[in-house]
Amino acid sequence: MSALSELNDHLQRFWALPHHKRPKLAKKFAEVQAWQRNRMSQTHRELFAEPDNRAMADYFLHKLYAGDEFPPLARQLERIVPKAQKLEKLAPAKALETGTLGIESAVLATELDLKLAKWLLKQDLPVTEDNMLKAYRAVNDADARLHQLEQLQRVCERTDKYVNSFMLQNAFKLAKGQAYKYNYHALYDFIADGFSAMKPLKNVQDFIDPFVTKERQIIANVHEPNFANSLNTDNIDSPFAV
Secondary structure (H helix, E strand, O other): OOHHHHHHHHHHHHHOOHHHOOHHHHHHHHHHHHHHHHHHHHHOHHHHHOHHHHHHHHHHHHHHOOOOOHHHHHHHHHHHHHHOHHHHHHOOHHHHHHHHHHHHHHHHHHHHHHHHHHHHHHHOOOOOHHHHHHHHHHHOOHHHHHHHHHHHHHHHHHHHHHHOOHHHHHHHHHOHHHHHHOOOHHHHHHHHHHHHHHOOOOOHHHHHHHHHHHHHHHHHHHOOHHHOOHHHOOOOOOOOOO
């Protein structure tokens, strides 16, 4: 299966999600994702504040995490993918595969947070730290969230590999004019933004490893029975705090 065929499958998954047709669920989902972005910004504030890391942090929070910028991107991609065979001839296959993996990661992030939003909406609960903890435990998607982290690592490692490939970078740059000519700019820019965000990093592992380590610890804490009474115990730290 080609990268663009896989991309089409991911987009179909995204548009089949129920919040697109349920305004109340969409509102709760937006609140959940806003809480998640704020939580990640706080958890990784020192890492994200490093000058060389700022572009990558922004790409994480607003592109790979499927924030408000993702639905317009998905709409553009949905229109072009069925006619995008020419793009597969223009842009390097490995670059398209990496971009597709990034889209898949964003869709998975949407699916996971949508489950939290559905639970909170059903319980008629606001999005607070205490209620998010309850939702995480009720939904119990620890394995899926660990898989999402693995995907993010793969996206970063593969993008870093291509950023450091002179031949691939030149081939990708040469494809820009044709990509824009045939209105494939949405996918091209998504991949190019990833390349640009990665360039300032001295070593991608110095960014992604501490990020994943903390996120894994949070997942462990959230699903750790020893934290079961933490909501009402002042002397126990929040499982979201690392």
